[in-house]
Amino acid sequence: MAQLVKRAYKYRFYPTPEQAAELARTFGCVRLVYNKALEERTRAYTHEGRRVFYGETSAMLTAWKRSGEYDFLSQVSSVPLQQALRHLQAAFANFFAKRAKYPTFKSRKKSRASAEYTRSAFRWRDGMLTLAKMSAPLRIVWSRPLPEGAVPSTVTVSRDAAGRWFVSILVEETIGPLPPVEGVVGVDAGITALVTLSTGEKITNPRHERADRRKLAKAQRALARKAKGGANRAKARVTVARVYARLADRRRDFLHKVTTRLVRENQVIAVEDLTVRTMVKNHSLARAVSDASWRELRSMLEYKAQWYGRKVIAVDRWFPSSKLCSACGSLQEKMPLNVRTWICVCGVTHDRDVNAAKNILAAGLAER
Template sequence: MAQIVKRAYKYRKRAYKYRFYPTSEQASQLARTFGCVRLVYNKALEERTRAYNLEGKRVSYAESSAMLTEWKRSGEFAFLCEVSSVPLQQALRHLQAGFANFFAKRAKYPTFKSRKKSRASAEYTRSAFRWREGELTLAKMDAPLAIVWSRPLPEGAEPSTVTVSRDAAGRWFVSILVEENVSPLPPTARNVGVDAGITALATLSTGEKIVNPRHERRDRRKLAKAQRALSRKEKGSANRAKARLKVARAHARITDRRRDHLHKVTTRLVRENQVIAVEDLAVRNMLRNQSLARAVSDASWREMRSMLEYKAAWYGRTLVVVDRWFPSSKLCPACGTVQETMPLNVRLWQCACGTAHDRDVNAARNVLAAGLAES
């Protein structure tokens, strides 16, 4: 069975992410806010877990909010009053959403946030920031953020939520959520089937093969050198902190280049085709294969599919996800024969009916045929 992902929105919420450079005072204030957000989230999770394990009681968001008020009044956590209350309340809302997903069996039990491993971020709603003449000023700050406007916001857009974050490489980002009027792309008669791969990132039913840049492999030597240097540094030292930053920057470079390439590929596919058919790959299972795990991770098939899903919804296209057990590579479309076995090293094969096939192109064409049959 195929899953048809087709949505049409007149208005959509879209986040625009920009890099900014805070002053030393702003950086200090935001660092304190990140720490308070993490503390409130962890303490609320601890209280909810204790109540559930000892009393069998589910703590609501309102009760967690009342706890936060009591913590602020206590001497031990009085410093929570030094930062904006909105990011702290948003942390409680995110925790509430995590528990709702857990009890609905959509996610695992919420986990504690780590100072070193968790993403440092804080979310501000409309009451906690000022947007005036293209300048953004957060609560508890006197000056606007020095944002690098790499692209303009939609004309007349009013931010509803602002999320400030700092990545492992020490870069600061602000994500501005706005509501946009959707402009669907003009209908087209072209359809395409996509077969994801490693040698070629995507093989299309038209016969075109999109090259996989393999960003991680290209920077592997530089990354390995930085990781070796980090392993030699004494734990807790300033030199280790500097070495850790170099490793994080190497990872960030790989991630940014990979995401940029995926955006270009998926945007092109959505613009040029009305129906896009893809295969439902079991990426998590593939990552257990030690021989393929690194290459599969570098290809980021799951991220590519995610981009296709929301871009198809934005621009009025149809994405069809074909069942993972569909024998796309082994099926001969000329006679309908399905080959019994086909090892991964077989890239070209010939059916008993005499038809020669390129394994990836044949798979993309079969995926398209199955997708069109369902849609």
């Protein structure tokens, strides 16, 4: 059954100098409003024992605009400023529901520079997007078309550390399920092989971080030599950010291709419920685990399966998938990481990862 979902389409764009200056001002104002509201909410809770909600912070914003100190807030669109307050409200809601940590202040250097515009703050006409306070539309590189007839409901403009500008356009889209298939697969995540399938196939980990490690180290050494606060240091920081951006882009593209293929070919996908946050604390594995991006892989599998009528089943992380013989079911006492193949008492020779994937599939189907 087709379903109506909200889906964001992200594109790169190239602002004019005037647009870049206007957006930079907006980013700064968004950060200021968020930080001041966070400061006021923290003060009220700490000293008065009361919670402050969105409505009160919105009234504060109006007062700040009328004050002589912060009257420059009136020079940018009010919608991104209000959206910053709504995001802060959501952050506090998540904190009090114990879904997240206490909100932190936004940093000019470390935080993502972005501004969110709702429908009243932009004009969408004939495939051209014009933001509030701007006279000309954004020069967007349409790498893929929006769904036919789609009307943006929210637009988020951002600039990454490498100096690239992006616009994320949120639309409502009707997505129909894929035709049912008989395929089912178990997926064992790894480092040498990004994933090993219960079919016996191993999808090699491209290890993008290792491929560009020398280039990254060179850029980081150049950054370390630059004097703090200088223009050359700012340029060197952008060079480092570009290497990281290249790594992230290539990794994300590869994960999309792998997860799309798995979802198209299989009706049920069983995965292991790994605790990536704990695994990266192991300094011997942290770099490799982070480069593999298992958490992002699973996230992609889950939302694509939901869109296209597939099912992802997470198997308990304590399930002994590597120690269990997929042929006879006997359990080995130990299975060190350096053991890649082993022979069961029943005489079957197992590849460690393929055997684990088969056991994950069997456990997933049992929970189905």
